Amino acid sequence: xxxxxxxxxxxxxxxxxxxxxxxxxxxxxxxxxxxxxxxxxxxxxxxxxxxxxxxxxxxxxxxxxxxxxxxxxxxxxxxxxxxxxxxxxxxxxxxxxxxxxxxxxxxxxxxxx
Amino acid sequence: xxxxxxxxxxxxxxxxxxxxxxxxxxxxxxxxxxxxxxxxxxxxxxxxxxxxxxxxxxxxxxxxxxxxxxxxxxxxxxxxxxxxxxxxxxxxxxxxxxxxxxxxxxxxxxxxxxxxxx
Numbered sequence: 001x002x003x004x005x006x007x008x009x010x011x012x013x014x015x016x017x018x019x020x021x022x023x024x025x026x027x028x029x030x031x032x033x034x035x036x037x038x039x040x041x042x043x044x045x046x047x048x049x050x051x052x053x054x055x056x057x058x059x060x061x062x063x064x065x066x067x068x069x070x071x072x073x074x075x076x077x078x079x080x081x082x083x084x085x086x087x088x089x090x091x092x093x094x095x096x097x098x099x100x101x102x103x104x105x106x107x108x109x110x111x112x113x
Numbered sequence: 114x115x116x117x118x119x120x121x122x123x124x125x126x127x128x129x130x131x132x133x134x135x136x137x138x139x140x141x142x143x144x145x146x147x148x149x150x151x152x153x154x155x156x157x158x159x160x161x162x163x164x165x166x167x168x169x170x171x172x173x174x175x176x177x178x179x180x181x182x183x184x185x186x187x188x189x190x191x192x193x194x195x196x197x198x199x200x201x202x203x204x205x206x207x208x209x210x211x212x213x214x215x216x217x218x219x220x221x222x223x224x225x226x227x228x229x230x231x
Contacts, residue, residue, distance in 0.1 A: 033218070042204065042223040058218070091160065099146055100167070100208050100217050102156035 003027070006091050010105040012111045019078040020107050023091030028098045029103075032074035032101035035068060036057075037107070049074055052097070081112045116140065117205050124227050126195045133180070133201035134190040134225045136205030144206040147177065147188040148219065153201040161203075164188060195229045202226050 007022035031050050035043040035058075045058030047066040055066050063085060066079065067075045074093075078085055088109050092102040126132040138147065149161045151167045164172045164179045172179040180189040192199055203226075206219040 009137040035221075040223060043206075043221040045218055048218060082154075088156065090156075092158070099163050100219075101148065101160050101163060102219060103160070104150075109156075 004091060004103050006007065006089075006105040006107050008109050009106060010069065010111075012107050012113065013078075013081050014113055015082060017081050017112075017113075018079075019081045019110065021076040021078075021089055021091075021110070023074045023093075023105055024074065025074075025103070027093065027095070027103070028071065029093035030071075031094045031100075033092040033094075033102060034064075034074065034076045035090045035092065036060070036085075037090055046076065064102070076089055081110075082083040083086055083112050086110060086112045115222075116220045117221035119205055119225050122223075122224045123177050124179065124225055125209045126227065128229055128231050129194050129207055131191060131193045132195055133187065134203050134205075134227065135193070136167060136190065136222060138186050138188060138205075138207050140186075140209050140229045142209045144210060147179070147181070147186075148206040148208070150198075150204045150206065150221075151179070151201045152204065152224070153198075158204070162190070189195055192227075193231060197231065200229045 004025045033048040034046045037043050049055045049068040065077045090107045091105040094100050094102045116218045123141045127193045147164045151159045161179045162174045164181045202224045204224045205222040209215045
């Protein structure tokens with residue numbers, strides 16, 4: 001079974017702090033994704049990566065950056081956290097060439113005070 | 114225009130009844146795929162069912178079936194014989210482009226909350 005894990009289920013940070021959200025998948029998937037989920041807005045794509053060291057902006061990349069140094073790990077970075085980044089963050093991975101079904105991690109609920 | 118529209122913010126159904134969750138989509142790409150995911154209160158997204166644009170038959174997975182009406186651009190999820198454990202948020206999503214085009218992203222709808230009562 002595909003396993004996608006995220007470093008924290010709950011995280012509380014202060015405004016201006018640098019925040020790292022880590023995601024690891026164990027199925028050798030090429031593609032990894034970061035979403036944020038807010039009530040009434042569904043899932044919105046922040047960034048994705050289709051290979052090591054490659055990254056592409058999603059729909060809402062402002063205020064975020066990402067890093068993919070190893071195939072299995074994809075990090076989301078909030079350089080200077082703000083209260084409007086309080087949200088649920090979901091990581092996903094997929095394999096190119098099949099139906100591109102995405103497998104999701106359990107999510108990190110981030111609160112920025 | 115939204116690419117995925119789920120018009121029902123919430124739905125109620127009694128246990129053992131069938132329920133249909135609506136999803137309409139908008140794309141000009143002839144090759145695409147449609148997904149349904151379930152998100153229980155625990156937060157994890159669970160893949161339920163997939164329909165490719167060229168698939169001749171409606172997809173089925175156990176109690177889940179996808180009512181695919183291509184001309185109407187709709188991909189409704191039908192859950193037969195609802196169970197209490199079906200209470201969750203349900204998301205419809207679309208992948209545009211053929212499978213062999215490399216990586217692709219999904220566009221998600223805003224979701225429908227389903228509550229199943231005893």
